[in-house]
Structure formats: C-alpha cells, structure tokens
Amino acid sequence: MKNILIIKILPRILVLSFSLLWNVFTTQATHSYKVALVHSYERNYHDAQRYRQTLEKELAANNIKFEIREYFLDCEEFDYYLELSRASYFIDEFTKWGAEIVAVFNNQATYSLLKCDNPKLKRIPVVFSGLYCPDKELIRQYPNATGYVDIPDYTRTIRMIEQLMGKSRVILMSGIGIMNNEIWSNLNEQCRKAHIMAYEGDVLEHILTHRIIQEGVFNQDMNTIDNERIDTTVVMRLMSETLPLRTIQLTARGTHTYFMQTARTFSSLDAADFFTNPSFATINDGFGSKDNMLGGYFTPLETQLKDMANGIAQRLRGEMPRQQMTQSRKEYVLNWKVMQRYGISTKNLPSEYHLMYIPFTVRYRYYILFSSVSGSLLVLLLIAYLTHSLTRERKRKKDALLHLLYEHETLKLAIEGGTTYAWRKEKDGLSFDSHFYKLISYPRKFITLEQILTFLHPEDSESFRKNFLKGDKHINYKGQYRCNFSGEYQWWEFRYSFVFNDGQASVVTGLLQNIQEIKDREAELIEARHLAECAELRQSFLNNMSHEIRTPLNAIVGFSNILISDPDLTEEDRQEFVDIINTNNALLLNLISDILELSRIDSGTVSFTVCEEDLRTLLYSYYQAFSMQIKPGLEFLQDFPDKDVIVHVDSMRLQQIINNFLTNANKFTDTGYIKLGYRLSTDEKTVRIFVEDTGKGISPNEQEIIFDRFYKHDEFAQGTGLGLSICRSIIDRMQGRLEVESEEGKGSRFMVVLPLE
DSSP states (O other): OHHHHHHHHHHHHHHHHHHHHHHHHHHHHHOEEEEEEEESSOTTOTTHHHHHHHHHHHHHHTTOEEEEEEEEOOTTTSOHHHHHHHHHHHHHHHHHHTOSEEEEEHHHHHHHHHHTTOGGGGGSOEEEEEESSOOHHHHHTOTTEEEEEOOOOHHHHHHHHHHHHOSOEEEEEEOSSHHHHHHHHHHHHHHHHTTOEEEOSOHHHHHHHHEEESSOOEETTTTEETTEEESSOEEEEEETTTSOHHHHHHHHTOTTEEEEEOOOOTTTTTGGGGOSSOEEESSOTTTTTSTTEEEEEEOOHHHHHHHHHHHHHHHHTTOOOSSSEEEOOOEEEEEHHHHHHTTOOOTTOOTTEEEEOOOHHHHTHHHHHHHHHHHHHHHHHHHHHHHHHHHHHHHHHHHHHHHHHHHHHHHHHHHHTOOEEEEEEETTEEEEOHHHHHHHTOOSSOEEHHHHHHHBOHHHHHHHHHHTTOTTTOSEEEEEEEEOSSSSOEEEEEEEEEEEETTEEEEEEEEEEEOHHHHHHHHHHHHHHHHHHHHHHHHHHHHHHHHHHHHHHHHHHHHHHHHHHOTTOOHHHHHHHHHHHHHHHHHHHHHHHHHHHHHHHHHTOSOOOOEEEEHHHHHHHHHHHHGGGSOTTEEEEEEOOSSOOEEEEOHHHHHHHHHHHHHHHHHHOOSEEEEEEEEEOTTSSEEEEEEEEOSSOOOHHHHTTTTSTTOOSSTTSSSOSOHHHHHHHHHHHTTOEEEEEEETTTEEEEEEEEEOO
C-alpha cells in the first residue's frame, strides 16, 4: 500500500518541481531587476566605467535583464563618520528606488554599508566582490551579504618579481591606519615563512647596507644610483605620510627598485608614478588601465566581475551559496602593453603566466595577414576572370557589328530587287499590272476591294476597311498588312497618293510591295541591336561591379597595411581600423552574393516552387518576421482588407521581394510609419501588394531607373544597388510586375502586381 502511494505521488512531485523551475527561469528571463551598484571610490575613478561595462556584460551572459543605478561613496574624500552617514543615506535612496539586490565593489564600500548599521540593508540581498582585507566579524552579522574575496598572496607576487626582474628591492607605500598595519602584518608573516627579508625603519640606511656598489656613485642630477646590483630581495615599507618627498623620490629611482601595490588607499594613490620601473600588485586595482602596472598574482577584474555576476544570478534565483565568503580564482597576470612600453620580452615566460590585453591585431596578426592575402588573391582572380570575360564580350560585340553590317547590305539589295506592283483605283476596285494577276492566278485585270479582303489576314481585315482609300482623311497613305497572295501569309505594303484637280481628288495611284524580306531583316536587325545592347549592358555591369569591388577592397588592403606597419597606433585607432575592415569585408561579401544571385536568376538556374497560398496569412507572417527590425520611433502598420485572396507564388521569393521593400523603407524613413498591405483590383484579376512609407521620396526621373542595376538613391548609403533589380527579375519569373509611386519629401509606395488567374 505504501509503495502504491509513493508511485502515485512521485510523478506529481516531479511535475510540480519542473513547473516551479520553469517559472523561476521564465521570470528571471523576462523580469527586469533593479540593481544598486555601490563603488568605494569617486565617480570618475579610472576603473569605474570598466567595472560597470564588464558587470553588465556578465549579467547579460547570465540571461538577466536589469536596470542599474550607481552610487559612489568616495571613501578617500570623507572622514570616518561622514563616510558612514553617506553610506546610510545611499541605503535609504536605493531602498526608496526599489532596489532588488545590492552589488558592492571592494573593501571600503562593503565596510561602510555594513558598519553604518542601517536596518534597511538587512532586507535586501547584498553581493560584494574584490575584498582583499575583509572584516569577517562584521560580515557575519549580515547573513544576507555574500560574495567574493581576493586575499592577497604577497610572496607569490614577490617571487614573480624575482623571476622577471632578478633580485629586487620591493617597496610598499603605507600609511598609519588600521588597514595599512594589518596588511603589513600579514605580509611580514608571509615573508617570514617564505624566508624573504621584510624591513621597516630607516630607509636610506637600509638601502646603503642592502646594495653592492660597482664603480658607481649617487647621481646628484638624475637622483639615481648608477651601477647598482642587488644581492638579496627585500621588501621595504615606506611610510609615505611621514617621509620627506625627496626621500621617497630617491628610494623610487633605484635601478632594481619596484613598487608593489597592496591596497588602494590615500597613502598609496598614484604612488606608482614616482617609480621609474614598472609596478606590480597583489590586487587588481589599476591593472589594465594604468600604463605602468605590469602585473602580479591576483584575481583579474574580469574574473572578479564574472564571479560577482554569477553570485547575483544565484541570489536572484533565491539560492544561497555554501559559504558567505568565497575566494576568487587567482592567477599570474601580465599586461602586454606595459611590457612593450618598458621593453620587456614576452618570450620564455613561464606557462602559468597569463599575458593579457594583447591587441586584436597583434594576437591575430597572422590570421589577418592570411585573410588579407587570401582575399586579395581571390579578388585578383575575380578581376582576371572578369577581364577575360570582358575581352570575350568585346570580340563578340565586334563580330555582331560586322554581322549587322553584312545583313544591312543584304537587306539593301533585297529591297532594291523586291517584288513591287503598281495599281490605280477604278470605280469600286483596283487595277494592277499583269505580273500581279499572274502571282495570284487571277484571270481578270480588275479586282474589287471585297476580293482584296479575301487575301488579307483576318486580324488585318478590319484595319484595312477602316483606313484604306479614305481620301477625306489622308492625302498620302502607307499601310502594311499580311496577305496570302502566293499560298502563305506575307507582309505587303499598300502605298498611294491622291492627285488633286482644283482641290478635289480625281485620281488615286499606288504601289503594292512585298516587304516580307524587309520584315525578316527588321527582325534580324532588332535581334542584332538587342545583342549589341546586351553587350553594352554587360560592359556597364562590369564597370560598375569593378568600381563596387575596388572601393571596399582598397579600404581592406589599405587599413590592413596600416595595422601591420604602424605599431604606434592607439588602441582606439586600431579597433576603428578593424571595424572598417570588417564593414568593407561584409559589403564585399554582400556584393558578390547579390551578383551571384542575379546571375543565377538571369541564367534560369534558380528553381521556383509555386504553390497556392493564402495572401493575408502569408503577408502577416512577413509582417511578424520584420517587426523586430523596425527602427525606434517608426510605426509599423498593416493594412489587410477583410476579403482574403488566394495567389499562386513562390512564398520564399515573394518574401525576398517584400523584405527588400521593407528594408529600403526602414533605411530611408526617419519619422512617421511604414505600412504593409494589399488591395484587390476592381475586376478581381490582379492583386497589388504594397509597402508604403513616409520617407524621403523619389523624384520622377529616378522612378524611371529605380529598378536598374547598380542604381542607388543615396550613393553614400550602404548597399550594392542590385536589390530592386533582383526583385524585378524574380517577379518577372512569377508573371507579375513591379510599380512605384512616390513624391519627394512625402514618401513612396512600392507595389508587387500579381495575376490571380
């Protein structure tokens, strides 16, 4: 009985658990959380922006939507009690705002928020990070506060300095405060266990006993000690609040003297600037943003904020970490840019050292070079192919022109030797010469107009009746009709003129000429002209394509050469050049894709899958798919009539056309709306699908060439100028047509007209 009860209840428990997890996940993915971000330092301190941007990126990676409000305690500016009062005020402010979680950076802000004893803080989840000297007893009083610490390992950083720089004098800038004394005490204990000398006292006296002088003396002008060699690594505490500035300068100028930052306090702020050598650190403050901070053994800022984002996500899910304080992962890190500045080689570094902030163009310089060379070779091959095609087309054009000249001479001879018959009007008929009667095997020498009509093609009879021998309308007449005088229909031309006597028509004379050969030659001439026009279009096409290819190619090759050849470029310039290369590479790929697409359509190799589709449903799906691409500030409207329409189309190709119209409307419309809709014609034989906008509009002259290849309404806008030409080729294959209505300054309407039968 008990087992049966378990079997019945267990599935329900699983379903309920899954539902709860699903609700938590969807709530986290859709709800926008209010995050109060509290900094220890002033608003514009060097890492403020990097802290926020990195945290935002990591929160987004955790699928968290958020709204951040920042608070800067500026702990170095205010005294102890004013700092606590300021922290309590901030708690009141972000509580009033409705903060759902508090993220705190570094020691001082964490200490002040907890120490000010504002009870409102205990009702909000708190996540701290970057604590290198945490007040553990104070933190334990706040069970709602969890986070990550970075307890310094001083000896590993000191050994790192030895490994990179040799035996050295490591200087700490320290004050007389409680935290400074605690840091020195911890460092002193670690050095004692690692057998590293740590010294606190008369600095100059210790320097004289610590170094070995080799043929050198103190340089009075440069404030340096020349030819100095250190035989033992020593860590020295420099009391910056009590020592004269010149003593600090003298100590900092030593050949083997290196500053090691252990805290961000007023006494150590900007201390690294006194030292001629690169600095090291046991905390991540300033690493990556200061150009003299070489590295150390600590948790990088990126790792610190990734841990913090994970902790925030965990707390927002209602989960608590296993322990209140978690040590973040440390690593040996070096700043590539600082190594370059001080001429330090990056070769033969230990495998555990992590080289950071290597520029994109340096880290991937071989890939960039390979891509540039490969792209250049590809384009050169394409140009060679196009040149070969152009030469071949020129030869074909020349042959076509020679053939056209030959045909012209042949046509001239054919006209001169053609069959022509004279006639005149007599009563109700026509009188021809004898050769004509032999042609039609007619025994008489007179033929009536009704008999002439029996020889005419049925489609030409009505026109002949209406126009022939209408003296009240024409003085001279020339008409061409299809006649069957010799067993098959051929083209014949009737010419005549009225001979007037005192203003009245008295005699009508004319010629009947067989113009079948002329018609044949005209057809051949039209075909030859079409070939010549095609050759000219291909020439224009190749010229335009060559221009469109060279423009992005020049940008790619030019900026690639600058990136490789100029090592003094700033990081911003390098990133800008890389962005330009990527943009032009995308433009080049889009151009080649459009050219290949147009070529496949023109050659007939593109297959069309025509199916019966519900137009309203089809357009609504296009509307839904494009809605997310509309620019902010624009309305995207739909205008579908109640009466539905069934069309026979290739839905994918039709979507390609509509998306092109919508993309252009979105590009050239800044305010107003974009509307997608359709209308059924009055005779219900066609349907017009339209995209309407309130954009720039198109002039009447441009409307005539808007669908031509490589035409662009705005030459400075991105694009190949082939989109509308591809649309026209597609709609031609679907037995439809494209139309445009536009007025400059008011907007445009592009239409697809499709037959319904």
